[in-house]
Each structure stands twice: as C-alpha cells, then as structure tokens.
Amino acid sequence: MSPSLGSTEALSLFSLSLACFGILANTLQGEGEPLIASIAFSGLAFSLCYALIRWLGNAFMRVGFKGRDMAKLKHVEIPETMGAVCALVYLFILMVFIPWPFYKDIVAATSGGGNRDVVQVLQQVETGRLLHKFPHSKLASYLSAILSIQCIVLLGIGDDLFDIRWRHKVLIPAVGAIPLLIVYFVDFGVTQMVVPIPLRPYLGELFDLGWLYYVYMALLSIFSSNSINILAGINGIEVGQSLVIALLIVFNDILYLSPFTPYPHPATDSHLFSLYLLLPFIGVSLALLMHNWYPAKVFVGDTYCYFAGMVFAVDGILGHFSKTLILLLLPQAFNFVYSAPQLFHIIPCPRHRLPHFNARTGLLECSRVEFKKPLPGPIAEVLKILHRFRLLDVETDETGQVVSSSNFTLINLWLVWFGPMREDRLASGLLVFQTVVGLLGLFIRHRMALLVFAQDNW
Ligand code: UD1
Ligand code: MG
Numbered sequence: 001m002s003p004s005l006g007s008t009e010a011l012s013l014f015s016l017s018l019a020c021f022g023i024l025a026n027t028l029q030g031e032g033e034p035l036i037a038s039i040a041f042s043g044l045a046f047s048l049c050y051a052l053i054r055w056l057g058n059a060f061m062r063v064g065f066k067g068r069d070m071a072k073l074k075h076v077e078i079p080e081t082m083g084a085v086c087a088l089v090y091l092f093i094l095m096v097f098i099p100w101p102f103y104k105d106i107v108a109a110t111s112g113g114g115n116r117d118v119v120q121v122l123q124q125v126e127t128g129r130l131l132h133k134f135p136h137s138k139l140a141s142y143l144s145a146i147l148s149i150q151c152i153v154l155l156g157i158g159d160d161l162f163d164i165r166w167r168h169k170v171l172i173p174a175v176g177a178i179p180l181l182i183v184y185f186v187d188f189g190v191t192q193m194v195v196p197i198p199l200r201p202y203l204g205e206l207f208d209l210g211w212l213y214y215v216y217m218a219l220l221s222i223f224s225s226n227s228i229n230i231l232a233g234i235n236g237i238e239v240g241q242s243l244v245i246a247l248l249i250v251f252n253d254i255l256y257l258s259p260f261t262p263y264p265h266p267a268t269d270s271h272l273f274s275l276y277l278l279l280p281f282i283g284v285s286l287a288l289l290m291h292n293w294y295p296a297k298v299f300v301g302d303t304y305c306y307f308a309g310m311v312f313a314v315d316g317i318l319g320h321f322s323k324t325l326i327l328l329l330l331p332q333a334f335n336f337v338y339s340a341p342q343l344f345h346i347i348p349c350p351r352h353r354l355p356h357f358n359a360r361t362g363l364l365e366c367s368r369v370e371f372k373k374p375l376p377g378p379i380a381e382v383l384k385i386l387h388r389f390r391l392l393d394v395e396t397d398e399t400g401q402v403v404s405s406s407n408f409t410l411i412n413l414w415l416v417w418f419g420p421m422r423e424d425r426l427a428s429g430l431l432v433f434q435t436v437v438g439l440l441g442l443f444i445r446h447r448m449a450l451l452v453f454a455q456d457n458w
Contacts, residue, residue: 001054001057001078001079001291001297001298002054003054003055003057003058004054004055005051005054009050013047013050013051014047016043016046016047017043017044017047017048019040019043020040020041020043020044020047021040021044023036023037023039023040024037024040024041027040027100028103031103031104031107032099032100032101032103032104032107033100034100034101034103034272034276035272035275035276037097037100038097038100038275038276038279038280039279041093041096041097041279041280041283042093042279042280042282042283043283044093044283045089045090045093045280045283045284045287046283046284046286046287047287048089048093049085049086049089049090049283049284049287049288050287050290050291052085052089053082053085053287053288053291053298054291056079056085057078057079057082057297057298058079060079060080060081060082061077061078061079065079065080065081065160065301066078066079066080067080067299069235069295069296069299070352070354070357071234071235071354071355071357071364071423072295072357073357073359073362078296078297078298078299079297079298079299080160080298080299080300080301081157081160081299081300081301081302081303082288082291082292082298082299082300082301082304083156083288083300083301083302083303083304083305083307083308084153084156084157084160084301084303084304085288086284086285086287086288086300086304086307087149087153087156087284087303087304087307088153089284090149090280090281090284090307090311091146091149091150091153093280093283094142094145094146094276094277094280095146097276097280098139098142101138101142101272101273101276102134102135102138102139105133105134105135106134137183137186137187138269138273140183140186140187141183141187141273141318142273142276143179144179144180144182144183144318145180145277145314145315145318147176147179147180148176148177148179148180148221148310148313148314149176149307149310149311149314151172151175151176152172152173152176152225152306152307152309152310153303153306153307155169155172155173155176155306156301156302156303156304156305156306156307157303159302159303159306160301160302160303166343169226170222170226171222173218173221173222173225173226173306173309173310173313174218174219174221174222176221176310177217177218177221177313177317180217180221180314180317180318181214181217181218181317183318184214184217184317184318185214188320190320191208191209191210191211191212191213191214192206192207192208192209193206193207193209193213194206195207216322217313217317217322220313220316220317220322220325220326221309221310221313221314221317223309223329223332223333223336224309224310224312224313224316224325224329224332225305225306225307225308225309225310225313226305226306226309226336227309227329227332227333227335227336228241228242228305228306228308228309228332229302229305229306229309230335230336230339230343230409231331231332231335231409231410231411232305232354233352233353233354233355233409233411234294234354234355234364234411234423234426234427235292235293235294235295235296235423235424235427236289236292236293236294236296236424236427237411237427237430237431238292238300238304238305238308239285239288239289239292239300239304239308240289240293240427240430240431240434241331241332241430241431241434242281242285242304242308242312243282243285243286243289244431244434244435244438245312245328245329245434245438246278246281246282246285246311246312247282248328248435248438248439248442249274249278249312249315249316249324249325249328250275250278250279250282251442252271252321252324252442252445253271253272253274253275253278253319255446256268256271257271257272267320270318270319270320270321271319271321273318273319274315274318274319274321277311277314277315278311278315281308281311285308288300288304293424293427294422294423294424294427312325312328312329313325323445324441324442324445327438327441327442327444327445328438328441328442330437330438330441331410331430331433331434331437334410335409335410338408338409338410338413339408339409340408341408342369342407342408346379347369347375347379347405347408348369348371349369350367350369350407352367353367353369353407353408353409353412354367354411355367355411355412355415355426356368358420361420362422363420363421363422364415364420364421364422364423364426365415365420366393366406366407366412366413366415366416367406367407367412368393368395368404368405368406368407369404369405369406369407370403370404371402371403371404371405374401374402375402380401380402383402383405384396384402387405390416390417391413392405392406392408392413392416393405393406393416394406410430411426411430414426414429414430414433
C-alpha cells in the first residue's frame with residue numbers, strides 16, 4: 001500500500017471535505033439543522049479516516065501492529081488495528097458535533113428565545129440565563145455513549161497489543177456499559193417488557209424485569225462486541241457485516257422520521273439520536289472497507305470489531321430498540337451458538353478458525369480441527385448427526401472413529417454448503433445473507449409484531 005494518496009484520490013477527498021465544510025457553515029445560519037450537519041460530518045469522517053489509514057499504515061507496522069494475510073499465496077504482512085484509526089476519528093467527530101443537536105436550545109437559552117424584547121421575569125433574572133431549560137438528559141445520553149465507546153476502544157487496542165485472555169475481556173464491555181445503564185436508569189427507567197398475546201393469561205400485559213433488564217443490557221453489549229470478532233478472518237467480512245447492520249438500523253430509523261410518521265412521534269427523537277451515532281460510523285467504516293476489501297491492504301484488528309459492536313449496543317439501548325437490534329444480529333447469534341462447543345472447549349479450538357487457502361486452486365476451503373485423541377462416544381455421535389444434516393463436515397476413519405471436522409463457524413459452514421470459492425465471493429455471499437436476514441427481521445418486527453403484540457410501536 002502506498003503511504004501517500006494518489007492525485008485523483010487527494011482531489012476527491014479534498015472536494016468532498018470542502019463541500020462538507022460548506023454545508024456545515026450553512027447550518028449555522030439557520031437552526032443548526034443537526035441531521036444535515038451530521039451527514040456533512042460523516043463525509044468529513046470518511047475523508048479523514050481514508051487519508052489517515054494511508055498515512056499511518058507504515059507507522060502502525062513499525063510499532064508492531066501488523067498481521068499476515070493467511071488466505072493468500074504469499075503471507076505478506078500488512079498493517080493491523082486500523083480500527084483504532086476509525087474509532088479515534090469517529091470519537092473526534094462525535095465530540096465536535098456536540099453543539100449541533102443542542103444549537104437550538106443553546107440559542108434559545110442564551111438570547112431570550114431569540115427575541116431581545118422579551119420581558120425578563122423575576123426567576124430568570126435570578127438564575128441568569130435560561131440554561132436550566134436545557135435538555136441536560138439528552139446531553140447526558142450523548143456523553144455516556146461517547147464514554148462507553150471510548151472504554152471499549154481501550155479494550156480493543158489492549159487486545160490487539162497483548163492478546164488478552166477470553167475470560168478477562170468478556171467483562172470489559174459490561175463495565176463500559178455502566179455509564180450508559182445509569183443514564184438509562186435516570187432518564188428512562190422502563191424495565192417492563194410487553195408480553196406477547198399468547199402468554200398474557202399467565203404474565204399479564206406488561207412484565208417487569210426489574211434489575212434483570214440491566215443485566216440483559218449489559219449482556220447485549222458483551223454479545224454484540226464479541227460476536228462480530230468471532231465472525232471474522234476473511235478480507236472485508238468484519239467491516240462489511242458492520243456496515244450492513246448499520247445501514248439496516250439507519251433504514252429502520254428513517255421509518256420513524258417524517259414523512260413516514262407524523263411529527264412529533266414519541267420515538268422520533270430517539271431515532272434521530274441513533275442516526276447521529278450511526279452516520280459518522282458509516283463514514284469511517286466505508287473508508288476502512290475500501291482498504292480492507294479483497295485483496296486487503298490493511299486489517300481492521302479486534303479494536304474495530306469491539307468498537308462496531310459497542311456502537312450498535314449503545315445505539316440500541318439509548319435509542320430504545322434493543323430487541324430490533326437482536327434481530328439484525330441474528331447471523332452473529334447463530335455463529336455464536338454454533339461456535340459454542342469450541343468456545344467452551346468441549347471440542348478443541350485452534351488459535352485460528354479462518355478458512356483454509358488451497359494454494360493449488362487459489363480457493364478457500366473449510367478449515368478443519370483434527371482430533372488427536374478419540375472423542376467421547378456421545379459427542380462423536382452428535383457430530384455424525386450434524387454431518388448427516390449438512391451442518392458440519394466430519395471425516396471418519398475405516399473403524400468409524402471421528403478423526404476431524406470442519407471448524408464450527410458460519411464462514412466454514414458456508415463453504416461446506418456451497419463448496420470452495422474465492423475469498424471475495426465468500427465475503428459477498430455472507431454479506432448478502434446478512435442483508436436478507438436483516439430485512440426479514442425488520443419485516444417481521446413491523447408486520448408480524450401485530451400477530452403476537454396488540455400493536456406495533458410505530
Ligand atoms: C478470531 C477468531 C479466530 C479467527 C480470527 C481471525 C474465534 C474464537 N476466534 O480470533 O478463529 O481466526 O478471529 O480474525 O472465533 N486474518 C487474515 N485475513 C483476514 C483477517 C484476519 O488472515 O481477512 C488473520 C491475520 O493473520 C490477522 C489475524 O487473522 O493478523 C487476526 O486475528 P485476531 O483478530 O487476533 O484473532 P481473534 O480475534 O483472537
Ligand atoms: Mg479478531
């Protein structure tokens with residue numbers, strides 16, 4: 001990868017940035033127009049991230065952030081942990097953006113509603129400015145989102161540096177989620193779940209989960225950040241799946257904004273908030289994907305996987321759509337459940353489970369785990385049954401002993417189903433799958449919800 005930008009690249013990025021600055025300057029003339037400002041900021045995030053990935057690649061390699069691309073003929077070393085660049089640009093943009101969503105409130109509060117002839121009432125004279133009317137709770141949500149994401153980025157960089165043990169790193173997202181949960185508690189505090197109609201005779205209309213709801217949200221942040229990291233290992237898949245999920249959430253958010261729903265709708269504000277967090281994320285991820293797509297010039301690192309997962313968790317919790325989020329993470333959930341035997345060491349788990357590159361054909365095949373010791377009888381039987389249902393590729397010797405099996409990941413399963421293929425086709429296939437499952441999930445969420453719930457919260 002050349003460390004400097006080509007002239008067309010430089011010119012395009014420069015023009016894009018200039019246009020974005022122009023739009024931003026314009027928003028300050030009106031009421032701040034935060035959504036338009038957020039789009040402009042996302043354009044800036046894209047340009048900045050794209051250029052920085054290029055400029056910093058070699059510097060990252062020098063300090064040891066590098067990895068070998070194992071699915072290529074030559075195992076060339078390329079920069080790793082580029083997710084850290086994304087995350088820092090993202091956090092920087094979120095911070096600079098802070099004044100925009102509150103622009104109207106700040107202007108109204110500091111200038112007497114924009115009308116200097118307004119008569120000052122006594123209380124106003126005592127407290128000075130009208131800032132006590134400022135929506136502090138919204139600002140608190142926004143700041144807690146930044147704090148939680150920062151916490152997870154620290155974990156990610158630590159993991160890329162030191163390969164932190166699995167049992168240690170699962171807890172860090174839960175700690176990172178504490179600011180978020182406190183804000184949820186103070187600001188929203190709803191811990192009830194609407195009970196599906198068939199269960200209502202037993203549980204009533206609403207079921208209060210109480211403190212378990214907070215456990216559920218903490219688990220969600222652990223799950224979403226780790227589940228992306230284990231659906232990984234081929235060029236473009238980590239960023240690709242995150243982009244698909246982000247775009248699907250954006251699509252769902254847009255359904256809640258005018259002209260699709262009349263304003264003011266109770267959910268409009270939380271879905272706007274969700275867009276402010278996601279648009280810059282899409283900007284930085286797109287810049288990364290352009291460098292990480294087959295043949296990859298950089299790796300994203302664990303930092304990116306955790307960062308992306310936490311952005312979704314924060315977005316889903318503060319935007320009050322955590323159950324919809326789970327529908328969009330179904331492929332990740334399947335991969336997690338499917339991986340569980342290896343994750344919990346019931347079946348041996350090699351350090352890497354990414355597909356095997358066949359140097360003769362240039363195609364990827366499923367990677368295998370060899371069983372040096374015979375497996376216990378019941379486990380071997382289960383594996384053979386999974387093989388019969390084409391949910392695994394198991395190899396047995398002449399005595400019927402299981403000697404090896406494909407690794408337990410969705411990526412390998414895809415290769416078991418569709419046969420060997422080139423890396424980019426594999427990644428595209430999985431991304432199409434993610435999109436289709438997500439769209440189906442959203443369809444079920446909004447249409448079928450009426451079958452099990454009395455109303456859709458549209
Ligand atoms: C997780 C997976 C592991 C998988 C790895 C690949 C589990 C429990 N762990 O481990 O099975 O092999 O991700 O990311 O499921 N790499 C490539 N091509 C790519 C991306 C990565 O060859 O497109 C290789 C590079 O050598 C890179 C390394 O994978 O340096 C990164 O692995 P790392 O993220 O450290 O692995 P884990 O997240 O621990
Ligand atoms: Mg990883």
